[in-house]
Amino acid sequence: MGRRFAAMITLAIAAMSVSPLIADARAPETSTSNSESAIGALPSTTAAAAALGSSARVAALRQMVADSGASVGITVVELGGASPATWTVDGNMVFTAASTYKLVALMMEAQNIASGTIDPTGAVCYLPSDYEAGWFDDYQSGVCFTRNELAARAAQESDNTAGHMLVRDVGGADALNAWAAFAGASNSEFFIGNTTTAEDLAVLWVAEAKGELGGAAAQAWLYPLLTGTTTEQGVPAGVPAGSTVVHKTGTIDAVVNDAALVASGPDGPYVLVVTTDGLGGASAWELIASVSALVWQAEESRL
Numbered sequence: 001m002g003r004r005f006a007a008m009i010t011l012a013i014a015a016m017s018v019s020p021l022i023a024d025a026r027a028p029e030t031s032t033s034n035s036e037s038a039i040g041a042l043p044s045t046t047a048a049a050a051a052l053g054s055s056a057r058v059a060a061l062r063q064m065v066a067d068s069g070a071s072v073g074i075t076v077v078e079l080g081g082a083s084p085a086t087w088t089v090d091g092n093m094v095f096t097a098a099s100t101y102k103l104v105a106l107m108m109e110a111q112n113i114a115s116g117t118i119d120p121t122g123a124v125c126y127l128p129s130d131y132e133a134g135w136f137d138d139y140q141s142g143v144c145f146t147r148n149e150l151a152a153r154a155a156q157e158s159d160n161t162a163g164h165m166l167v168r169d170v171g172g173a174d175a176l177n178a179w180a181a182f183a184g185a186s187n188s189e190f191f192i193g194n195t196t197t198a199e200d201l202a203v204l205w206v207a208e209a210k211g212e213l214g215g216a217a218a219q220a221w222l223y224p225l226l227t228g229t230t231t232e233q234g235v236p237a238g239v240p241a242g243s244t245v246v247h248k249t250g251t252i253d254a255v256v257n258d259a260a261l262v263a264s265g266p267d268g269p270y271v272l273v274v275t276t277d278g279l280g281g282a283s284a285w286e287l288i289a290s291v292s293a294l295v296w297q298a299e300e301s302r303l
Contacts, residue, residue, distance in 0.1 A: 057087060057294075057295075057298050058087060058089055060294060061074055061089050061291060061294065062089055064287070064290060064291065064294065065089065065090075068279060068283075068287050069278065069279075070276050070277060070278035070279045070284070070287065071093065071095070071276065071277045071278050072089070072090065072274065072275065072276050072277075072287070072291075073088075073089070073090045073091050073092070073093040073095060073197060073198035073199075073273075073274070073275040073276075074088060074089040074090070074091060074198055074272075074273070074274050074275075074291060075087075075088040075089075075091035075198040075199050075201075075202040075271070075272075075273045076088065076202075076270060076271065076272050076295055077202050077205075077206050077270060077271040078265075078267070078268070078270045078299070078302075079206070079209055079210070079268060079269045079270055079271065080265065080267055080268010080269050080270070081267040081268045081302050084268070084270075088198070088199060090198075091197060091198040091199040091202070091273075092187065092197050092198075092199050093197060093198070093275070094187070094195050094196070094197055095195065095196060095197065095198075095255060095257065095275040095276075095277055096194060096195060096250075096252060096255045096277065097188065097190055097194045097195055097196040097250060097257070098194070098250030098251055098252040098255050098256075098257055099158045099160075099163065099248070099249065099250035099251065099252075100190075100196060100201060100248055100249070100250035100257050100259050101163065101167070101176070101190040101191045101194055101196075101250075102154045102155070102158065102163040102166065102248060102250075103201070103204070103226075103248035103259055104176055104179070104180050104185070104190050104204065105154070105163065105166040105167050105170055105176060105191075106151055106154060106155055106166065106222060106225065106226070106248070107183075107204060107208055107213055107218075107222065108170045108176065108179050109147060109151060109166060109169070109170060110208075110213065110214050110218035110219075110221050110222040111213045111214035111218050112170070112214075113147070113214070113217070113218065113221055114214030114215060114217035114218035114221070115214065118147065118169075119147070120146065120147045120148045120151075120221065121146050121147070121148060122146065122147055123144040123145065123146060124144065124145055124146075124147060124150055124165050124166075124168075124169045125142060125143065125144040125145075126139045126140065126141065126142070126143050126144070126145070126161070126165065127141070127168075128141060129164075130161050130164040130165050130168065131161050131164075132160035132161055132163075132164060133160065134157075134158070134159040134160035134161055134162070134163075135153065135157035135158065135159040135160075135230075136153060136157070136159050136161065136162070139161050145162075145165070147166075147169065150162045150165050150166055150169075151166065151221075151225055152225060154166055155225035155226050155229065155248065156225065156229050156230060157229075157230050158229075158230075158231065158248075158249065158250075167191050173190070173191040173192040176190055176191055177189060177190055177191075177192075180200075180204065183203065183204055183207050183212075183213060184200075184203035184204065184207060185200035185201070185203050185204050186200070187199070187200050188200040188201075196257075196275070197275070198259075198273040198274065198275045199273075201257075201259040201273045201275075202259070202271050202273045204259075205259060205260070205261050205271040205273070206271055208222070208261070209261055209269060209271065222246075223246045223263075226246045226247055226248055227244060227245070227246050229247070229249070231249045231251075232245075233282075233285035233288075233289065234247070234249055234256075234258035234260070234274070234285055234288040234289060234292065235247055235258045235260035235262065235272055235274070235288060235289070235292040236260075236292075237285070237288075237289035237292065238288070238289040238290065238291065238292025238293035238294075238295070238296060239262060239292060239293070239296050240296070242264075243262065243264045243265075244262075244263040244264045245260050245261070245262050245263070246260065246261045246263055247259060247260035247261065248260075251280075251284075253280060254277055254278050254279060254280035254284075255275075255276065255277045255280070256276050256279065256280060256281075256284035256285065256288065257273075257274065257275045257276065258272075258273070258274050258288050259273045260272050260273065260292075262296075265296070265299050266296065266299045266300040266302070266303055267299055267300075267302040267303050270295070270299060272291075272292060272295055274287075274288045274291050274292075276288065
């Protein structure tokens with residue numbers, strides 16, 4: 001991690017560790033100020049509870065964002081512990097989704113597989129209209145791949161053509177967006193237009209983690225695909241080694257996003273989504289890793 005962001009996270013964590021506001025961090029809360037939007041589809045509580053527990057956390061995150069000079073959206077949803085909370089910093093800000101649309105397609109495929117609607121070993125055949133330059137370049141007209149193979153390519157290496165083929169397989173962009181909206185992601189337009197928010201991606205991860213999108217069978221297929229990917233510089237880089245992070249990144253130009261389920265948090269699992277624009281490359285990954293480290297420290301404070 002770069003020195004500037006390492007120093008930033010050290011100072012932010014130090015400030016949180018001495019703040020009296022963190023003393024009752026286990027109180028449920030959702031940030032509700034003008035710049036900290038509440039999430040209707042996620043757990044919410046009173047503004048008073050929010051002020052008690054989340055102010056120092058959100059202030060530290062907001063300072064980190066300000067120091068970066070980037071546009072950033074952050075949403076955290078705690079799924080474990082005695083009083084799980086939601087806290088967010090500009091989580092409703094709209095960003096280019098980049099390859100996070102593949103997360104939606106993968107979740108939809110997982111639900112269909114879990115329900116028995118489709119066969120994971122069934123074939124999807126390549127069409128020239130599917131092509132976009134990416135990790136793999138072995139696509140030819142008439143060549144077919146199993147859904148398992150395409151899912152692995154789209155999840156592990158974020159291959160673009162595989163992502164296009166999965167979207168076509170689930171019924172196209174309209175079907176993908178109708179499914180996402182039904183699951184609670186109402187402010188996104190995936191694949192076509194391809195915009196989203198940290199809150200919407202968090203809504204989808206919460207639904208997945210709670211078993212609402214196919215249950216254990218869907219999770220058993222999906223989670224291994226999104227663990228130990230070729231891009232682990234973001235949320236996984238901010239948690240201790242050995243922690244399980246199931247996530248999908250998305251990058252294009254100066255946009256770098258990471259939508260993650262931290263399955264082995266200090267006080268149970270939690271969702272962390274960070275969307276960014278204006279940095280790109282290593283600086284963006286360092287920022288996301290710094291946010292991740294700060295959130296992990298906040299989760300430790302709940303114990």
